[in-house]
Amino acid sequence: MKRHLISAADLTRDDAILILDTAEEMARVADRPIKKLPTLRGRTVVNLFFEDSTRTRISFEAAAKRLSADVINFSAKGSSVSKGESLKDTALTLEAMGADAVVIRHHASGAPHRLANSGWIGGSVVNAGDGTHEHPTQALLDAFTMRRHLAGAADGGPVHHRGPGDGTGRDLEGRRVTIVGDVLHSRVARSNVHLLGTLGAHVTLVAPPTLLPIGIENWPCEVSYDLDAVLAKSDAVMMLRVQRERMNAAFFPTEREYSRRYGLDAARMAALPEHAIVMHPGPMNRGMEIAAEVADSVRSTIVEQVSNGVSVRMAVMYLLLGGAAPPAELPAAATARTEEKNS
Amino acid sequence: MSTDKTLIRGAKVLGGDQQDVLIENGTVAAVGTGLDPEGATVVEAAGQVLLPGLVDLHTHLREPGREDSETVLTGTRAAAVGGFTAVHAMANTFPVADTAGVVEQVWRLGKESGYCDVQPVGAVTVGLEGKQLAELGAMADSAAGVRVFSDDGKCVDDAVIMRRALEYVKAFDGVVAQHAQEPRLTEGAQMNEGPVSGELGLRGWPAVAEESIIARDVLLAAHVGSRVHICHLSTAGSVEIVRWAKSKGWNVTAEVTPHHLLLTDELVRSYDPVYKVNPPLRTEADVRALREALADGTIDCVATDHAPHPSEDKDCEWAVAAMGMVGLETALSVVQHTMVDTGLLDWAAVADRMSFRPALIGRLSGHGRPVSTGEPANLTLVDPDYRGAVDPAGFASRSRNTPYAGLELPGRVTATFLRGKATVLDGKLV
Numbered sequence: 034m035k036r037h038l039i040s041a042a043d044l045t046r047d048d049a050i051l052i053l054d055t056a057e058e059m060a061r062v063a064d065r066p067i068k069k070l071p072t073l074r075g076r077t078v079v080n081l082f083f084e085d086s087t088r089t090r091i092s093f094e095a096a097a098k099r100l101s102a103d104v105i106n107f108s109a110k111g112s113s114v115s116k117g118e119s120l121k122d123t124a125l126t127l128e129a130m131g132a133d134a135v136v137i138r139h140h141a142s143g144a145p146h147r148l149a150n151s152g153w154i155g156g157s158v159v160n161a162g163d164g165t166h167e168h169p170t171q172a173l174l175d176a177f178t179m180r181r182h183l184a185g186a187a188d189g190g191p192v193h194h195r196g197p198g199d200g201t202g203r204d205l206e207g208r209r210v211t212i213v214g215d216v217l218h219s220r221v222a223r224s225n226v227h228l229l230g231t232l233g234a235h236v237t238l239v240a241p242p243t244l245l246p247i248g249i250e251n252w253p254c255e256v257s258y259d260l261d262a263v264l265a266k267s268d269a270v271m272m273l274r275v276q277r278e279r280m281n282a283a284f285f286p287t288e289r290e291y292s293r294r295y296g297l298d299a300a301r302m303a304a305l306p307e308h309a310i311v312m313h314p315g316p317m318n319r320g321m322e323i324a325a326e327v328a329d330s331v332r333s334t335i336v337e338q339v340s341n342g343v344s345v346r347m348a349v350m351y352l353l354l355g356g357a358a359p360p361a362e363l364p365a366a367a368t369a370r371t372e373e374k375n376s
Numbered sequence: 377m378s379t380d381k382t383l384i385r386g387a388k389v390l391g392g393d394q395q396d397v398l399i400e401n402g403t404v405a406a407v408g409t410g411l412d413p414e415g416a417t418v419v420e421a422a423g424q425v426l427l428p429g430l431v432d433l434h435t436h437l438r439e440p441g442r443e444d445s446e447t448v449l450t451g452t453r454a455a456a457v458g459g460f461t462a463v464h465a466m467a468n469t470f471p472v473a474d475t476a477g478v479v480e481q482v483w484r485l486g487k488e489s490g491y492c493d494v495q496p497v498g499a500v501t502v503g504l505e506g507k508q509l510a511e512l513g514a515m516a517d518s519a520a521g522v523r524v525f526s527d528d529g530k531c532v533d534d535a536v537i538m539r540r541a542l543e544y545v546k547a548f549d550g551v552v553a554q555h556a557q558e559p560r561l562t563e564g565a566q567m568n569e570g571p572v573s574g575e576l577g578l579r580g581w582p583a584v585a586e587e588s589i590i591a592r593d594v595l596l597a598a599h600v601g602s603r604v605h606i607c608h609l610s611t612a613g614s615v616e617i618v619r620w621a622k623s624k625g626w627n628v629t630a631e632v633t634p635h636h637l638l639l640t641d642e643l644v645r646s647y648d649p650v651y652k653v654n655p656p657l658r659t660e661a662d663v664r665a666l667r668e669a670l671a672d673g674t675i676d677c678v679a680t681d682h683a684p685h686p687s688e689d690k691d692c693e694w695a696v697a698a699m700g701m702v703g704l705e706t707a708l709s710v711v712q713h714t715m716v717d718t719g720l721l722d723w724a725a726v727a728d729r730m731s732f733r734p735a736l737i738g739r740l741s742g743h744g745r746p747v748s749t750g751e752p753a754n755l756t757l758v759d760p761d762y763r764g765a766v767d768p769a770g771f772a773s774r775s776r777n778t779p780y781a782g783l784e785l786p787g788r789v790t791a792t793f794l795r796g797k798a799t800v801l802d803g804k805l806v
């Protein structure tokens with residue numbers, strides 16, 4: 034694996050499977066009475082958030098703490114950053130503080146890439162979402178969730194909503210994933226197209242043409258303007274958040290029309306294969322892109338995605354900072370308990 | 377400082393036969409072979425190419441207002457290093473050059489610098505706001521003698537204002553230089569709209585935003601019988617429109633920047649704001665079309681769009697970085713690399729695209745003249761065999777925002793003469 038995680042496109046199939054398998058190990062740690070591992074003791078992880086996202090920040094924070102890292106939360110709001118301090122000066126400050134990893138969330142596409150490649154800092158950079166570019170750990174947790182459901186049975190097939198399985202060692206070869214909504218402005222869609230393709234899945238993006246970027250025909254996926262046409266052949270449907278304000282810029286006429294053409298309601302859900310799952314990266318607009326009864330149905334993995342996020346982020350930090358030790362060599366719970374006492 | 381008399385010995389004049397050129401009292405006194413060096417400073421120029429002093433139609437000198445990025449003095453020194461003897465200073469300063477007072481101030485600063493003539497460009501509208509015509513006549517009648525008017529940095533997007541400006545400047549043989557950018561189609565735009573912008577998640581600046589304005593403006597110019605100049609034309613579609621307008625016999629001229637002749641939007645993948653410029657870097661196909669258009673004369677001239685910015689405006693994330701690149705000191709090398717070494721232009725044509733035609737469009741007298749007896753001695757000597765990596769630390773410009781740092785480019789200006797006085801000699805400022 035590379036030193037940074039900036040784009041899902043940076044991950045090879047082996048990298049991705051190593052992360053997902055490590056995340057399975059991490060998930061097992063979460064089931065223990067003591068949820069902590071000593072792996073990153075004495076290491077400093079900075080959560081550098083230029084954009085409000087409590088859910089993502091908490092997820093990274095929980096992940097780092099479970100690995101015993103020291104966590105510094107650096108929020109742009111109310112700090113020197115909001116008073117005009119540049120990304121460069123902030124980075125130099127973090128470097129002086131000895132940050133081993135910087136988890137950065139930024140409203141500008143490319144800011145994590147800039148941070149990782151400008152020589153301002155020496156530690157690892159993890160992209161926690163940049164503008165309308167990428168959100169690689171979201172794609173990893175989505176792939177992790179899909180693998181558990183669609184390749185988690187003993188025979189490598191779907192678990193048919195009988196609880197999440199364990200797809201350790203497997204990829205998503207041949208699974209059909211439909212991603213619906215504001216692809217143009219979605220970092221989640223971009224990262225998922227890269228990662229799911231690497232893992233062998235077939236991705237179809239569904240959106241009104243206004244919400245698809247120019248040049249999408251070159252992306253390694255299918256594109257459809259018609260949600261109903263693709264539902265029957267979807268193993269997973271991922272609904273993207275659509276900001277209501279987009280209609281003011283004429284991306285679509287009204288909320289109601291958007292919802293009617295591209296929202297996932299109960300009738301559409303019924304058209305899915307029996308084993309298919311419904312996903313959403315959150316936060317949801319219930320009634321807009323997803324109906325409440327769909328979000329709360331047995332097919333919905335939305336709550337699970339949140340807990341899987343912690344496992345996946347633990348795996349990413351573990352692999353970036355703790356070295357490339359295979360997950361089998363993770364310390365046992367007993368060791369963790371001892372370390373816990375000593376700390 | 378040079379003496380009054382200089383003999384340039386053995387230079388290939390406009391890339392042709394080797395000749396001696398004698399400069400005396402600011403003018404070309406003789407052109408021939410075996411000229412008498414008696415009493416003259418001799419510049420040995422065997423193997424080098426002598427061009428008329430280069431003329432830039434599009435330079436941002438930043439003074440008044442942004443002296444932290446460039447001043448008239450540092451900008452004209454950079455111009456001299458690049459082989460320029462005249463530059464047109466764009467109007468988007470602070471205050472805006474929209475009155476006779478400001479253009480005369482810039483013009484006077486140019487006189488004082490002594491490195492390169494500075495011809496101020498006047499704003500078309502007050503404060504570049506696109507609402508009300510600036511006092512174009514007063515600027516034309518001022519000591520600066522403004523003939524080129526532009527709201528560059530902003531597009532004169534109101535069709536009525538553009539029509540009136542085109543008509544009005546006819547009274548003093550002026551030209552409106554349009555920065556063609558439909559504003560609504562480019563709100564928040566960060567880079568060329570295409571496959572790369574889609575992947576990078578950066579808001580796109582579509583080619584149609586440039587082309588639609590150019591199409592409108594050539595039609596307007598034809599309708600009112602005026603001449604219009606298109607700044608930094610950047611797309612293959614724009615080339616087609618200008619080619620069509622010229623085929624109709626309409627009075628349309630256009631410029632291309634060196635960077636649009638060389639660089640593409642693939643470079644934006646680095647998210648390094650040194651590649652952030654307006655109009656944005658386009659595609660390989662656009663680059664090809666621009667080179668062909670410059671070669672066949674559809675595009676009249678090369679203009680640098682030299683846009684200095686302090687390092688803090690580039691040492692940041694892409695979205696907040698300033699747009700623009702410095703270009704005066706690398707322009708000729710990029711043109712040699714993209715046009716001469718590729719066989720698209722010979723040196724005589726380079727003289728045409730970088731001196732004769734821009735001087736004609738700007739209605740400059742004394743620049744863009746042939747290298748012959750009795751003409752003003754505005755001359756540039758180039759060593760085309762030189763190869764060297766671009767080193768921004770050595771720039772005469774106050775700013776370093778070049779996209780070519782470390783890139784090996786051919787050619788070097790070894791000497792520049794402004795009315796017979798050497799401003800650059802042995803490749804160094806005098």
Ligand SMILES: [Zn+2]
Pocket residue numbers: 528529530555607608654655
């Ligand atoms: Zn411009």
